Amino acid sequence: MYHGVTRKPPAKPDEDDDDASPDTPRKERVLHTRVPAVLEEELKRFAKNLRVPVSNVVRAILEDALKMADRATGSVEDRLNDAVAVVRSERETIQSKLKRLDPLDDVLAFQPLVVALPTECTACQGSLRRGESGWLGMTTDPSRRVIVCGACLPKPDPDPTHTEKEPTP
Numbered sequence: 033m034y035h036g037v038t039r040k041p042p043a044k045p046d047e048d049d050d051d052a053s054p055d056t057p058r059k060e061r062v063l064h065t066r067v068p069a070v071l072e073e074e075l076k077r078f079a080k081n082l083r084v085p086v087s088n089v090v091r092a093i094l095e096d097a098l099k100m101a102d103r104a105t106g107s108v109e110d111r112l113n114d115a116v117a118v119v120r121s122e123r124e125t126i127q128s129k130l131k132r133l134d135p136l137d138d139v140l141a142f143q144p145l146v147v148a149l150p151t152e153c154t155a156c157q158g159s160l161r162r163g164e165s166g167w168l169g170m171t172t173d174p175s176r177r178v179i180v181c182g183a184c185l186p187k188p189d190p191d192p193t194h195t196e197k198e199p200t201p
């Protein structure tokens with residue numbers, strides 16, 4: 033079989049997988065897999081708590097588990113057990129990873145604005161027309177533009193311990 037082997041992955045025995053050639057652009061694929069019932073339960077509970085899709089959780093965990101598996105050789109079962117362990121013990125890591133998937137999570141504040149150039153809401157992708165009210169999300173990354181519609185603007189936190197209110201203009 034002819035493989036264009038100009039560069040080899042570092043000393044790792046190639047499992048007979050369907051890995052794309054190194055030149056193809058990175059694509060996302062859908063994986064279907066069987067998981068132990070205990071893992072499924074844990075995943076669903078975890079996803080429900082965070083109010084994110086289970087698939088996001090699985091993806092975040094897989095990335096972590098693969099990193100771990102890279103370090104320690106082990107069977108598939110070990111890796112699944114690792115994944116369970118990750119869910120149970122590394123909630124914070126996964127939580128912060130998942131937060132990065134939320135487009136509004138690194139927003140420090142929202143500032144009202146009037147839309148001049150038609151755009152779309154960063155959160156719901158709804159269209160924002162010229163003249164409409166929007167809210168600019170200020171993040172730590174100035175290269176990132178976040179504008180949300182009124183529906184996606186966070187509602188006041190009902191938690192009484194969070195009473196620091198921003199002065200209304």
Ligand SMILES: [Zn+2]
Pocket residue numbers: 153154155156157158180181182183184
């Ligand atoms: Zn929106």
